[in-house]
Amino acid sequence: MRPSGPPTDEIPLWNAPDDVDRHTARAVIDLAMRAGVAMLATGAAAADVTATVLLLTRAYGLASVHVDVTYTSVTVSYHRGADADPITVMRIVRYRVQDYTRLERLRALIVALSQEPLDVAEARVRFDAVITAPHPYRRWVVTIAGATLAAGAAGLLGGGWFIILLSFLTAALVTRVNEWLGKVGISSFFAQAVGAAIPTAVATLVVAGQAAGVSFFGEVSASLVVAAGIVLLLAGLSIVGAGEDALEGYYVTAGARAFEVVVLSLGIAVGISVVLAAGHRLGYPIAISSRTLLDENLLVQFVCATVISVAFAVMSYSTGRAVLMAGAAGALGWGILAFGERAEIGAVTASALAALVIGLAARLLARRVRASALAVTTAAIVPLLPGRKAYEGISLLVTQPDGLGFSAGLPILAEAFGLGLGLAAGVSLGTYFAGLVLARRLGVRLGQAAGARLPSDPSASAAVLVPLLSDTGELPRIDPETPPPP
Numbered sequence: 001m002r003p004s005g006p007p008t009d010e011i012p013l014w015n016a017p018d019d020v021d022r023h024t025a026r027a028v029i030d031l032a033m034r035a036g037v038a039m040l041a042t043g044a045a046a047a048d049v050t051a052t053v054l055l056l057t058r059a060y061g062l063a064s065v066h067v068d069v070t071y072t073s074v075t076v077s078y079h080r081g082a083d084a085d086p087i088t089v090m091r092i093v094r095y096r097v098q099d100y101t102r103l104e105r106l107r108a109l110i111v112a113l114s115q116e117p118l119d120v121a122e123a124r125v126r127f128d129a130v131i132t133a134p135h136p137y138r139r140w141v142v143t144i145a146g147a148t149l150a151a152g153a154a155g156l157l158g159g160g161w162f163i164i165l166l167s168f169l170t171a172a173l174v175t176r177v178n179e180w181l182g183k184v185g186i187s188s189f190f191a192q193a194v195g196a197a198i199p200t201a202v203a204t205l206v207v208a209g210q211a212a213g214v215s216f217f218g219e220v221s222a223s224l225v226v227a228a229g230i231v232l233l234l235a236g237l238s239i240v241g242a243g244e245d246a247l248e249g250y251y252v253t254a255g256a257r258a259f260e261v262v263v264l265s266l267g268i269a270v271g272i273s274v275v276l277a278a279g280h281r282l283g284y285p286i287a288i289s290s291r292t293l294l295d296e297n298l299l300v301q302f303v304c305a306t307v308i309s310v311a312f313a314v315m316s317y318s319t320g321r322a323v324l325m326a327g328a329a330g331a332l333g334w335g336i337l338a339f340g341e342r343a344e345i346g347a348v349t350a351s352a353l354a355a356l357v358i359g360l361a362a363r364l365l366a367r368r369v370r371a372s373a374l375a376v377t378t379a380a381i382v383p384l385l386p387g388r389k390a391y392e393g394i395s396l397l398v399t400q401p402d403g404l405g406f407s408a409g410l411p412i413l414a415e416a417f418g419l420g421l422g423l424a425a426g427v428s429l430g431t432y433f434a435g436l437v438l439a440r441r442l443g444v445r446l447g448q449a450a451g452a453r454l455p456s457d458p459s460a461s462a463a464v465l466v467p468l469l470s471d472t473g474e475l476p477r478i479d480p481e482t483p484p485p486p
Contacts, residue, residue, distance in 0.1 A: 020061050022080075022087075027120040028060040029076055029087055031127065035110055036067070036074040037091045038131055042103040043316075043374065045241055046250035049074065052110055059114040071256030098316040100375035105130045135317050139179075142315055146232060147172035149311035149382070150199075154228040156304035157388055162220055166206070167228040170199045174229060188260075189267040192233055196271030199229030203286050204279040211284060222286050223391065226272065231387035233268050234420075235312050237261045239381075243424030247432055261420075265390075272394050286395065298338065305334035305383040313379040322371040322379075325362065329380035333358045337384060347415070351384050352422035359430025364437065373434075377427050384423055389416035 020028075036053045040046075046069040053076055057065040064079040077088040109130055113123055137145075150171030151164045159167065174195045181191040203222035210220070242257035279285060309330025313323040333354040340350025358380045359373075366373035389412055396409030 022084075024060070024120065025062060025078055025080065025087055027124075028057055028062055029065075029078055029089055031120055031124055032056045032065075033074060033076050033089050033091055034124070034127060035106060036069070036076065037093055038127075039103060039106055040069065040071075040074060040093050041096050042099040042106070043097070043238075043241070043378075044103055045244045045248065045374075046070075046253040047244070047248040052107070055114050056110055059117045060120070069250065069253060071253045071260070098378070099135070100322065100372045101136050101317045101319055102130065102133070103374075104319065104372050105133065136319065137314060137317060142317075143172055143175045145311045145314035146175040149235065149308050149315065150174075150228040150232045152304045152307035152311060153231040153383070153387060154224050156301060156308065156383060157224050157227055159221060159224040159228070163222075163224050166202065167199070167225050170202045170225060170229060171232050174198050174232065189263055192264045192267030193271035193274075195233050196229065196268040197275045199225050200272045200275035200279075200286075204275060204284050207279065207284045207286055208282075223395070224388075226286065227388040227391045229387075230268060230272075230390050231308075231382065231385050234265070234385045234387060234390070235315075235382045237264055239420055239424045243428035244431065247428045268390070269394050272391065273397070276395060298335075301334060301338065302331045306331045308383045309379045312382045313375060316375060316379065318375040318379065319371060321369050322375040325365065325369060325371050325376045326379035329358050329362055329376050330383050332361065333380050334383050348418045348422045351419050352426035354384060355381050355423045355426025356430040357426075359427040360434045361430075363431050363434030367438065373431065377431065381423050381427060384419075386416040386419040389413075389419065 032053045035056055036049045039052055040049050044052075049069050050067045053067045053074075054065060057076075057078070062078055066077045066079070068075040068077075071093075073090055073092050075088065075090040077086055079086050106127075109126060117123075118126070147168045151168040154164045154167035177198065178191050178195050181194060186194075203225040206220065206222040206225070210222075237260075238257045239261055242254050242261060245251075245254035245257060276286065306327040310323055310327040313326035318326065336354035336357055337350050340353055341347065343350075345353075355377075359377050362376040362380065363373040365371075366376065393409040393411075393413035393416060396412065397406060
C-alpha cells in the first residue's frame with residue numbers, strides 16, 4: 001500500500017551551488033532587480049514581474065532565486081548554498097504610471113537577453129537606454145487624447161455637441177492640472193478630488209447660466225460633463241491589474257491595487273460632493289440625465305466606444321498597433337454590452353461578458369500582430385466604466401435630504417462597484433483562458449522539439465509555460481539540448 005516514489009508535490013529542493021562567482025551573481029541580481037522594478041512601475045502585473053526576474057536570472061546561470069513582489073516593493077533573494085551567505089536585495093517602487101511602450105521595450109530586451117545573454121555591464125547599458133528613451137507621443141498629444149476620451153464618453157452617454165465640446169475643454173484642463181499637482185508632490189487622493197471638482201464646477205456654471213437665461217446651442221445636460229470627467233479619472237485606475245494579481249495568487253499585491261482603487265474613487269467622490277453641496281446651497285443643483293445611450297444609434301455608439309479606447313491607448317503610450325487593436329476591441333466590447341442589455345441579462349453580467357471576450361481576443365491576437373495585450377484590454381474596457389452610475393449615486397447622497405440620499409444613492413454606488421468588479425473579473429478570466437490555449441499550443445511544439453512530453457492536463461501545461469509567456473504571447477528560445485526552466 002506504500003507508494004514506490006517520492007511525493008510529487010512541487011516543493012523546491014536545493015541540490016548544489018551554482019558555478020557563479022559572488023561578483024557576477026551580485027551584478028545579475030542588480031540587473032534583474034532593475035528590470036523588475038521598472039516593469040512594476042510601468043504597469044506590469046506581479047506574475048509578469050516575477051516571471052521576468054526568474055527568466056533573466058536563469059539565463060545567467062542563477063537557478064536558486066526567489067522573488068517576492070508587492071505593490072510597492074520587489075525583493076530578490078539568491079540562495080548560494082548551505083556554506084555561503086545569500087544575496088538579498090529589496091527595492092521600493094515609488095513611481096507608477098501606465099507606460100506600455102516602455103513596458104514592451106523592456107520585455108523585448110529581456111527576451112533577447114534570455115536567448116543570448118550579454119555581458120552584464122553591456123546589458124545594463126541597454127537597459128538604461130530603454131528606460132531613458134523618449135515617449136512615442138509628445139505631452140500635448142496625450143492631453144488632447146485625454147480630452148478626446150472625455151468627449152467620447154459624453155457622446156456615448158447622450159450629450160449634445162455643446163456638452164461634447166465642453167467635456168473636451170474641461171478634460172484638457174483636468175489633465176493639465178493633475179499633471180501639475182503630480183509634479184509638486186500632491187498625493188493622488190487630493191489630485192483625484194481636484195480633478196473631479198473641476199468638471200462638477202463647470203457643470204454648476206452651466207446650470208447657473210441656464211438659470212440666468214443664457215441660451216446654449218443644442219440639448220444641454222450638465223450632468224453628462226461630470227460623468228465624462230469621472231470616466232476620465234476612472235480610466236487610470238488599476239482595476240484590471242488587481243483582478244489579474246488576484247487570479248494569479250498574488251493576494252497582497254491584488255489587495256493593495258484594489259485598496260488604491262477604492263481610495264482614489266473616494267477622492268473622486270469627495271471632489272464631486274464638495275462642489276455639488278456648494279451648488280445645491282447656492283440654488284444651482286445639477287439634474288441627473290436619464291439618458292444612457294446616444295439616441296439609440298448603434299453606429300454612433302460604436303464610433304464613440306472606438307474613440308474612447310483609442311484615446312486611452314494613446315494616453316498610456318501604447319504603440320501604433322496596440323492603439324488600432326484597442327479601437328477594434330473597444331467597439332467589440334461595446335457591441336457585446338449592447339447586445340447583453342437588449343437581451344436583458346443584467347448590466348453586471350453583460351459587462352463581465354464583454355470584458356471576458358476582450359481579454360480573450362486581445363491575448364490571442366496580440367502574438368500575431370506583436371502588440372501588448374495588457375494595453376489593448378485596459379484601453380478597450382474604458383467605454384464600459386460606470387461613470388454615470390458613480391455620479392448618480394454620489395449626487396443622490398449629497399443632494400437628497402436626511403437619510404433618503406443614502407437609501408437611494410448607496411444601491412446605485414454598489415451597482416457601479418459591481419460593474420467595476422465584473423469588468424476586472426471578465427478581463428482577467430479571458431486573459432487566463434487565452435493563456436491556457438497559447439501555452440498548450442506552444443508547449444506541444446516545445447515538447448516535441450525537446451523530446452519531452454507535456455502533461456495532458458492543459459492547466460498543468462499552463463503552470464509550466466504561462467510564466468514564460470510575454471504579454472505579446474512570445475516565448476524565449478529554448479535549446480533542445482538543455483532542460484527547460486523549473
